[in-house]
Amino acid sequence: MPDTTFFLGGTIDPTTGARSGAEIRYPASHLTTHGVIVGMTGSGKTGLGMIYLEEALRNDIPTLVIDPKGDMTNLLLTFPELAPADFAPWVDAGEANAQGSDDLAADTAALWKSGLESWGLSGADIADLRRRVGMTLYTPGSAAGIPLNVLGSLAAPGGDFAEDSETFRDEIEGIVSGLLALVGVASDPLSGREHILLANLVERSWIAGEDLSLESLIVQVTSPPMRRLGVFDMDTFFPEKDRLALAMRLNTLVASPSFAAWRTGPALDPATMLWDSTGKPQAAVLYLAHLSEDERQFVVTMVLGRLITWMRSQAGTGDLRALVYMDEVFGFVPPTAMPPAKKPILTLMKQARAFGVGMLLSTQNPVDLDYKAMSNAGTWCIGRLQTERDKARILEALQSAAGGTDIGSLDALISGLGKRQFLLHDTREKEPALFTTRWAMSYLRGPLTRDQVAVLVGDDARRHQEHTPQPVALPHDASPVAPQLAGRAKHVDPAAPWLDAIGANATSKTFAVALAARVRLTFDDTAAGVNHTEEWEAVFQPLTDPFDPEAGFIVDHDPRDLRDQAPDGAAYLTPEVPADRQAWLAEAERSIRDHLIATRTLHTLRNRALKTYGRVGESPEAFMERCRSMAHEQADDAIVAIKKRFDARIERARDQIEAAHLAARQARLDAETRRQEEVVSGAGTILGVLMGRRNSRSMSTATSKRSMTRRAEQRAHTADAKVAARSEALEDLEEDLAEAIDEVTEEWLAKAAEVEVLEIPLEKSDVVVETPVLIWVPVTG
Secondary structure: OOOOOOEEEEEEOOOOOEEEEEEEEEEEEEEEEHHEEEEOOOOHHHHHHHHHHHHHHHOOOOOOOEOOOOOHHHHOOOOOOOHHHHHHOOOOOHHHHHHOOHHHHHHHHHHHHHHOOOOOOOOHHHHHHHHHHEEEEEEOOOOOEEOEEEHEEEEEEEEOOOHHHHHHHHHHHHHHHHHHHHHOOOOOOOOOOOOHHHHHHHHHHHHHHOOOHHHHHHHHHHHHOEEEEOOHHHHHOHHHHHHHHHHHHHHHHHHHHHHHHHHOOEEEOOHHEHHHEOOOOEEEEEEEOOHHHHHHHHHHHHHHHHHHHHHEEEEEEEOEEEEEEEOOOOOOOOOOOOOOOOOHHHHHHHHHHHOOEEEEEOOOOOHHOHHHHHOOOEEEEEOOOOOHHHHHHHHHHHHHHHHHHHHHHHHHHOOOOOOEEEEEOOOOOOOOOEEEOOOOOOOOOOOOOHHHHHHOOOOOHHOOOOOOOOOOOOOOEEEEOOOOOOOEEEEOOOOOOOOHHHHOOOOOOOOEEEEEEEEEEEEEEEEOEEEEEEEEEEEOOOOOOOHHHHHHHEOOOOOEEEEEOOOOEEEEEEOOOOOOHHHHHHHHHHHHHHHHHHHEEEEEEEOOOOOEEOOOOOOOHHHHHHHHHHHHHHHHHHHHHHHHHHHHHHHHHHHHHHHHHHHHHHHHHHHHHHHHHHHHHHHHHHHHHHHHOOOOHHHHHHHHHHHHHHHHHHHHHHHHHHHHHHHHHHHHHHHHHHHHHHHHHHHHHHHHHHOOEEEEEEHHHEEEEOOOOOEEEOOOO
């Protein structure tokens, strides 16, 4: 299938400037790499932009036209009949006088007819264009044309935030940057606390799938539904006083009658702006000439941010699906500063190609364009330039976009350009083309005023389409007005961590009355050394009459969990108790006190034998271990006394053993000596016998020696027996000592085990109840 082409004009001879007869047919798909039209005032730049738009629409490609100065409104000045009466309301009477024309409308009609015919076009082509597409002139912030509900874009977009968080965060950044610029607050997306807070609030709602309104956003600024931002608590990061100042600034958008038009008209939805309900392509022209610079930045940021979100939800394509045209881009994509609209423009220039969305920017001065934007443009239409500096910047950009470009040749071609003559440099083509633009089918009247816009749009019903919030379906027995209560009731912060514990629904806008109580309890016992104070906190919901003190949920709540401001769209259930009577509240307080006195006790442990008590919060295991440690200390003291009693006896026994050992050694030595003497004596007697000398005296002496030996051996045995007896006595003594130590240790360990539970009750003076407060809790309606 051949590529769709745009009929832009015809080629010209670079030396004479005359048409050569060849047409310039630009492939539409090439615009997915985006383009830039640059030329000084009077160069024909606006006419070329109009031709691009006409060609896109003639080929059923919808266009989104951002028109800061009002020139592109001329796209709607298309007259199939080419009749003077069609031109008459739009011709300039001053121009007629200057030209000396008696009937400028007729002259203009004739001029347009002949101009179109010179390019092979006619009123039939205009009629075909008007038949194929719809055209809408949007005027954000004004009912002169079709108002655009820009602030309604705070509503959560479709899609899964988790799956495409980058897309949504980019849109959030654009929305917040635009809002802050609109109220004159300069805040950096990375470091400005205003920007960070608003971005977090929007993101939190979108993740939850909740639509935001400007009013609800302002409420959340004063009472954020989160406790922390980063590592700091909210009031440290952004004090309440400063948040209120920011909310007051944002509130001007709600309170000022001049901002009412910002929330009227069709919703900001790229899909419905580019195609109607039947799929017919549309030309959506956003007229911004009536807005201040900050307001223009806001609109462009919001529109392109939502366009990017829509674009990223589409399937990829290599064809041109839609064309975004921005006329006079000066101030929106500057080379150094970072106005709110710059990021979405650069995002489109970098990413839109994959989705078939082309972007065409128009500017007088190339030095007003950021280098990143210029380097991402694949198509350049260069007309007459005002200064050499402009030409140098263009040549630099062309060389960056296509490295093989002959800069010298381009320089010469650009220098010789005349009115409505352009150098077409397409990075996908080998050579640039010099051409003159065809005649525009739209009447190039020039910028329209707001009054002229109102005439052009006429009685389109969408001009009066007001933004009416959808009525909230209230639960049965619920009212948007909070019932009167005894004291001012606060609303529970959706970020309160205990909401789940009481069965509440943090995302609900339906509220039921509940009661929050805080009680200080003092448990004291002089003997036990206990003087312990603790706080008891509970929330009672639902409430009953009479009040039931046993129906509370024990939760840790504090004043940060409550806020004064009701959320947007809150509905209130009628209380089933007389919560408007102070007496009922006082009775609830008494009931809570009496219930706690009757049911609350402090349990601790006691050991009478050791005269010690458990500490508050001490576990039974820790108390038992402490008792055992104390028992061991007492046993150690008793063991010291026992050892003192045994030490002298054991020392004497050891001395006696030593003496017995000494006597036994002496007796064994004496016995050994006697044996030796007996041996010697016996040997002499035997010798005498052998030699024939029997001597009765020698025989008597030997006998005596044997007797003495036996007595010595007897004494040695007796001494050894005495050593054994003394040693046995020492062992008995040491066993007695060990038994005494074991007995005293077991005695104290038994005392350590004598543990009992001690209950410390509350007395009336021990219970101090803070005045209970009524609160509004979100519940499932």
